[in-house]
Structure formats: C-alpha cells, structure tokens
Amino acid sequence: MKIAELFGKGRPVFSCEVFPPKKDTPIDSIYETLDGLKDIRPDFISVTYGAGGSSNVNHSTQEIASIIKNKYHIPAMAHLTCVACTKGEATEVLAGLKANGVENVLALRGDRSPDYPPKTDFLHASDLVSFIHRRGDFGVSAACYPEGHPESPDLVSDIRHLKEKVDAGAQHLVSQLFFDNDDFLRFVERCRIAGINVPIEAGIMPVLKKSSIERMVSMCGASLPRKLTRILAKYGDHPEAMREAGLAYAIDQITDLMAAGVDGIHLYTMNNPEVAKYISSSISTLRTL
Numbered sequence: 079m080k081i082a083e084l085f086g087k088g089r090p091v092f093s094c095e096v097f098p099p100k101k102d103t104p105i106d107s108i109y110e111t112l113d114g115l116k117d118i119r120p121d122f123i124s125v126t127y128g129a130g131g132s133s134n135v136n137h138s139t140q141e142i143a144s145i146i147k148n149k150y151h152i153p154a155m156a157h158l159t160c161v162a163c164t165k166g167e168a169t170e171v172l173a174g175l176k177a178n179g180v181e182n183v184l185a186l187r188g189d190r191s192p193d194y195p196p197k198t199d200f201l202h203a204s205d206l207v208s209f210i211h212r213r214g215d216f217g218v219s220a221a222c223y224p225e226g227h228p229e230s231p232d233l234v235s236d237i238r239h240l241k242e243k244v245d246a247g248a249q250h251l252v253s254q255l256f257f258d259n260d261d262f263l264r265f266v267e268r269c270r271i272a273g274i275n276v277p278i279e280a281g282i283m284p285v286l287k288k289s290s291i292e293r294m295v296s297m298c299g300a301s302l303p304r305k306l307t308r309i310l311a312k313y314g315d316h317p318e319a320m321r322e323a324g325l326a327y328a329i330d331q332i333t334d335l336m337a338a339g340v341d342g343i344h345l346y347t348m349n350n351p352e353v354a355k356y357i358s359s360s361i362s363t364l365r366t367l
Contacts, residue, residue, distance in 0.1 A: 079153050080217030081182045082249040084342075085277040092358070092365055093279065093344030094118075095182030096349055098138035105138055108145070113349020116150050118358035122123040123150075124184055124252070124344070127157035140171060144178035152279075154180050155219060156212070159188025160200035165209065167197075172213060182217040183210050184252065189297075204239070204246045211247025220248035222278065224256045224265040228299035237272050244274050251276055252344050253282040255294065257289075257327075258303040259289050259334050264342070279342035280335050284353055285324035327351065329360045336364045 079151070082225060084091050094115055099107045125142045139156055146154035156175055158168065175183065185206040190196050200206040201241040203220060210218050220243040222234060230236040240251075251274075256262050262280050269278060285291045288310050295302060322352060332343050347354045358365075 079181065080249070081122055081153065081155055081219055082217055082277060085250070089366060090329075090336055090340060090364075091121045091277070091279065092345070093122045093124065093342065094120045094144070094345045094347050094354055095124045095126065096347055098142055105141060108142055108349075110351045111347070111351050112146065115347070115354055116152065118355055120152060120345075121237040121342075122153035122182070123157055124155040125157060127159050127162060127186070127188065136164075140174050140178070140180075142178045143175065146210050147179050147362055149195055151305075155182035155217075156180055157184045157186060157277040158206065159186045160203060160206050161188040161190055161196040162194070163200065164197050166238055168200075168206070168209060169213075170345065172216065174208065176215060177183070181215070182219065183223070184219045184229050185210055185248070186221055202239075202242075204238060204242045204362065206217040207243050207248050210222065217249055218247050219252060220244070222269075223254045223299075224262045225254075225300060233268070237268055237274070240269070241272055241274055242354060249276055253280045253281040254278060255281050255346060256266045256299065256300050257285075257306050257331070259331060259338070261301070262335070262340075263338055265329040277341040280340050281344045282328055282331055283346040283348075284328040285310075286321050286348075286350075286353070287317070288320060289345070325356060332357070332361055333364060336361070336367075 096111055099105055114120060123146050125139050127139050143154040143156040143300045146152050159170060185203055187203045207218055207220055210216050224239055226233045226236040253262065266278055315325045335343065345354055
C-alpha cells in the first residue's frame with residue numbers, strides 16, 4: 079500500500095520511525111524493537127538511511143524495510159538520501175526494494191558526514207523525488223521543516239522549495255521534530271495557502287534526556303518553548319523525572335495536535351519500543367476518533 083492512501087479515512091494516521099543497528103551490531107537486534115512496535119499497530123514504519131553512505135548500514139535499511147513488510151505485514155517506508163547515492167546506486171536500491179515488495183520511499187537530501195564524501199548526482203531532495211517518481215510503482219514522501227530548514231534564508235523560500243518537492247512527485251510529507259504545536263499549525267496553514275495539499279504528518283520526538291535533546295536541537299534548528307525549557311531546567315539532571323516529564327510533554331503535544339485535526343503523527347521512537355507503547359496506549363482512544 080502507498081502511504082498516501084492511508085490518509086483521508088476519518089482518523090489521523092499514526093506511524094513510527096526506526097533506524098538500523100550500528101554496523102558492529104547484528105541486524106537481528108532490530109527484532110526486539112519491531113516486536114514491540116507491532117503491538118501498537120502503527121499504520122506504517124519508516125527506516126532511516128545511514129549517514130553519509132555507509133554501504134553496510136544502507137543495505138540494512140533495505141533489509142529492515144523488507145522485514146517490516148513481509149514478516150510483520152506493516153507498510154514500510156525506506157529512507158533514501160541524495161548525499162549517499164549516485165543515480166546508479168539509487169536505481170539498484172529501488173530495484174531491491176521493489177523485489178521485496180516495499181512500495182514507499184522517503185527522499186531526503188541527507189546529513190553530510192566528514193567520513194563519507196557526498197555524492198553529487200542529486201543536488202537537492204526534489205531531484206531525488208523526481209527520479210523516484212519517474213520510475214513509477216513507488217509512493218514518494220519528503221521531509222518538511224515547521225520552523226524552516228536550517229540552511230533556508232527565510233520561511234518564504236523554504237515553502238517555495240517544499241512546493242518544488244511536491245510538484246516533483248512527493249505525495250506525503252513528514253515533518254522534522256518540533257516542540258511548539260503553534261509552529262506546526264502555522265506551517266501547515268502556510269503550506270495550504272501555497273497550494274501544498276498533500277498529507278503532512280507531525281514529527282514528534284519524546285524528550286527523555288536533556289543532553290540528547292540539546293544535541294538534536296543544535297542539529298535541526300528546532301526551538302524550545304518556555305514550557306519545555308522549564309521542564310529541562312527542573313528535571314534535566316534527574317533521569318527518571320526527566321523521562322516521566324518528557325513522556326507527558328509528548329503525549330500532551332499529540333493530544334493537542336489530534337484535537338486540531340492534523341493528518342497524522344510520526345513518532346521518532348529512537349528504537350525504544352517501550353516508549354512507543356506507552357505513548358500509543360495513552361492516546362489509544364484518540365486514534366479511533
């Protein structure tokens with residue numbers, strides 16, 4: 079099933095993201111994560127692509143997407159990045175996904191890594207979106223940034239580039255993490271005014287550790303609202319309290335977003351099925367309305 083077909087059925091889509099095990103960890107370790115996630119019945123699971131282009135990790139992305147689709151019978155979406163692929167490599171990846179019944183790809187520029195020189199066949203995510211779209215048989219998704227891409231000069235330019243990705247064939251968008259729902263809702267409104275009418279999922283990352291979220295925010299440019307900074311200041315040095323407060327904050331975010339009628343929630347699980355199950359259980363009734 080194409081991801082875009084999951085939307086418009088009277089309820090918000092709920093999906094999850096996992097990442098491949100590190101290169102020195104057996105791929106079988108992903109089964110513990112997936113065994114936990116299957117119990118919450120996500121509408122689909124996405125699998126990240128290795129930073130920079132590590133061939134072992136990138137092969138794992140295809141393998142895990144296939145496992146999700148064929149062992150767990152959950153629609154899978156494999157990430158694919160510009161910085162990691164030549165056109166020939168992208169063609170090979172797509173052929174492998176198709177052979178294993180994986181029908182969905184999230185096309186990204188990807189984060190550059192000093193350990194792997196970036197490939198240059200696809201300079202922008204819109205180029206990769208178009209490349210995949212022209213080959214047919216795939217649902218193509220793309221990323222979006224509620225507060226603007228860190229490298230974008232302004233929000234107007236950011237929306238214009240996003241429209242280019244949609245016009246190139248992106249049928250569904252997944253947002254970068256954010257912590258202020260008003261930022262996301264204003265972003266969706268700007269998208270609709272610009273003629274971007276594909277489903278837009280809200281990307282939610284639970285804040286479980288102060289150090290981890292500060293690192294993520296420095297990388298993606300997301301801002302921390304006053305409510306969250308108070309939580310970090312009060313509980314950041316107390317792991318159990320921080321975990322409890324962070325989960326409560328994420329659940330509150332999701333509850334408010336669902337009440338606002340968002341298209342879907344994409345949960346960044348960090349391969350922690352217990353956190354995903356806790357959140358899913360807390361919003362189980364909301365997912366049916």
